[in-house]
Amino acid sequence: MRITLQGLAARHPAAAAASPPALKPLTLTIAPGEQVAIIGPSGAGKTTLLYALACALEPATGRLELDGVDPWLLSVAQLQKLRGRLFLAPQTPPLPPRQRVITAVLAARLPQQSLLASLRSLFYPTHIAEAEAALTRFDLAGKLWNRVDRLSGGERQRVGLARALISKADLWLVDEPLSSLDPSRAILAIDALTQSARDCGATLITTLHQVDVATRFPRVIGLRDGELQFDLLAHEVTPERLAALYAQHEHELLGAPPAPGDDGADGKPAAAMYCR
Amino acid sequence: MNSPASTTVIAPQLRDPAWLSRVFWLCAGLVLLAPALVLTEFKPWTLFEAETIKSTKRFLADFFPPKVEGEFLLLVAKECWRTVAIATAGMALALLIAIPLTLISTSALSISALPGRMHAIPFVVRQAVRWLLIVLRSVPELIWALVFVRVVGLGPTAGVLAIALTYGGMLGKVYGEILESDESHATNTLLRNGAGRLQAFFYGLLPQSAAELTSYTVYRWECAIRSSAVLGFVGAGGLGQQMDNSMKMFQGGEVATMLIVFMLLVGLADYASAWLRRVLA
Numbered sequence: 001m002r003i004t005l006q007g008l009a010a011r012h013p014a015a016a017a018a019s020p021p022a023l024k025p026l027t028l029t030i031a032p033g034e035q036v037a038i039i040g041p042s043g044a045g046k047t048t049l050l051y052a053l054a055c056a057l058e059p060a061t062g063r064l065e066l067d068g069v070d071p072w073l074l075s076v077a078q079l080q081k082l083r084g085r086l087f088l089a090p091q092t093p094p095l096p097p098r099q100r101v102i103t104a105v106l107a108a109r110l111p112q113q114s115l116l117a118s119l120r121s122l123f124y125p126t127h128i129a130e131a132e133a134a135l136t137r138f139d140l141a142g143k144l145w146n147r148v149d150r151l152s153g154g155e156r157q158r159v160g161l162a163r164a165l166i167s168k169a170d171l172w173l174v175d176e177p178l179s180s181l182d183p184s185r186a187i188l189a190i191d192a193l194t195q196s197a198r199d200c201g202a203t204l205i206t207t208l209h210q211v212d213v214a215t216r217f218p219r220v221i222g223l224r225d226g227e228l229q230f231d232l233l234a235h236e237v238t239p240e241r242l243a244a245l246y247a248q249h250e251h252e253l254l255g256a257p258p259a260p261g262d263d264g265a266d267g268k269p270a271a272a273m274y275c276r
Numbered sequence: 277m278n279s280p281a282s283t284t285v286i287a288p289q290l291r292d293p294a295w296l297s298r299v300f301w302l303c304a305g306l307v308l309l310a311p312a313l314v315l316t317e318f319k320p321w322t323l324f325e326a327e328t329i330k331s332t333k334r335f336l337a338d339f340f341p342p343k344v345e346g347e348f349l350l351l352v353a354k355e356c357w358r359t360v361a362i363a364t365a366g367m368a369l370a371l372l373i374a375i376p377l378t379l380i381s382t383s384a385l386s387i388s389a390l391p392g393r394m395h396a397i398p399f400v401v402r403q404a405v406r407w408l409l410i411v412l413r414s415v416p417e418l419i420w421a422l423v424f425v426r427v428v429g430l431g432p433t434a435g436v437l438a439i440a441l442t443y444g445g446m447l448g449k450v451y452g453e454i455l456e457s458d459e460s461h462a463t464n465t466l467l468r469n470g471a472g473r474l475q476a477f478f479y480g481l482l483p484q485s486a487a488e489l490t491s492y493t494v495y496r497w498e499c500a501i502r503s504s505a506v507l508g509f510v511g512a513g514g515l516g517q518q519m520d521n522s523m524k525m526f527q528g529g530e531v532a533t534m535l536i537v538f539m540l541l542v543g544l545a546d547y548a549s550a551w552l553r554r555v556l557a
Contacts, residue, residue, distance in 0.1 A: 055468075056468045080472075082470075083469060096483040103483075110472070118475050118479070
């Protein structure tokens with residue numbers, strides 16, 4: 001999927017309209033099949049950019065084009081159809097705790113299924129072999145019938161990534177895929193992710209905190225304070241550029257990722273109050 | 277006795293800044309409650325006046341001993357079964373009303389609200405459904421029963437319809453609240469990735485909230501059993517109607533038996549709910 005950003009700025013929907021946008025006007029083109037890592041210190045606007053690309057955030061100013069189409073000029077139904085071609089994996093894996101892994105993974109196929117087919121799949125899962133193959137890529141073979149709440153945090157995160165393989169999307173947008181993985185697992189997971197995207201012919205855009213992993217991507221984009229710092233090929237990313245990108249945030253550069261969920265676009269306080 | 281430190285003024289940053297508003301709301305609550313107590317002639321001490329105690333005793337003495345004749349027990353069992361049937365059929369119809377209305381009204385399944393703000397038409401539709409639910413549940417089931425007794429005649433059908441309408445409204449409201457207060461991350465992500473509203477419901481929202489929805493439904497079923505007893509008094513069938521008859525005939529023993537059966541029924545519903553919660557947890 002070809003992505004074009006023309007002076008696109010975005011802010012969190014809950015933010016005041018007068019506040020400066022989390023992502024300042026950005027112009028960028030990403031070709032179909034490209035693999036891009038977005039890096040930068042906390043609060044740089046990485047997640048905001050990703051959510052804007054996923055059509056989850058309407059641009060405050062500027063224009064987004066996916067394959068030459070501005071999604072925000074489409075009707076709600078057409079936009080929802082377009083969203084079916086995007087796969088957004090949030091940082092916190094979106095898996096209902098009481099669901100089985102198989103159901104959670106196959107949920108990624110929903111946009112391509114009719115309601116009837118998806119209900120039938122709840123009764124007896126369709127595409128079991130595909131789900132198993134996707135899980136195996138992320139070293140989760142045999143977890144197919146487990147319940148999500150029986151998995152560790154790292155396993156859940158990898159289940160969230162395995163969904164991408166099921167999704168049939170042209171554009172994979174992955175937010176911090178490594179936040180609960182240990183370093184060796186992180187390398188395996190990112191290799192599985194990039195290889196899978198190549199196999200599926202999907203464009204892959206990932207935000208990352210681990211700078212060493214980011215350079216495994218052909219193209220690296222550095223964001224800071226909502227502004228583009230650099231847009232380079234991996235081998236052009238020098239330690240000096242990284243030092244400038246992470247100035248005053250050196251502890252993050254050294255590989256201490258912040259607590260997950262600190263800059264997610266989701267998360268509302270759970271409050272339950274019923275009239276009974 | 278006192279150390280010198282405790283007599284000094286506490287530093288301002290160590291003082292709880294929220295305590296003033298806490299005191300205010302406590303006082304405000306009491307001020308608001310006072311007129312309600314006056315209005316409801318809240319005088320608990322009248323319960324303990326000699327005259328009251330005497331008449332209470334006379335009333336309760338009627339209830340003892342509960343009637344346990346075979347023929348009567350058979351009748352109670354039959355009416356009890358009818359009561360459960362009224363409650364269950366009423367609940368089934370209420371679910372038929374509540375589930376579609378919940379699915380329409382819950383904003384957790386709004387696609388247009390994904391990027392921030394719901395569009396105007398879906399918003400109006402949701403508000404309209406919300407008002408329909410308010411109308412359904414704001415008319416007490418007793419009134420619905422009186423209406424239906426005139427329409428379909430004396431008997432259980434009136435009770436079933438009355439429960440269906442009121443409980444449809446209540447279930448629709450609380451289901452909506454449960455769905456909206458639960459973790460919406462999974463559902464939102466499914467919608468953002470292009471799933472349909474009902475697909476997102478079945479794959480995201482329902483597994484998230486199934487246990488809570490079930491336990492509330494079973495609790496409502498228990499309420500429906502109790503409510504069908506009240507409806508019996510206006511001729512909508514079941515144990516309530518028998519109870520009304522016995523009351524009018526001053527048969528305290530019969531009433532006592534039926535009350536005991538009622539307690540057993542409610543207890544049973546309680547265990548069923550606990551068991552379902554365990555299974556779904």
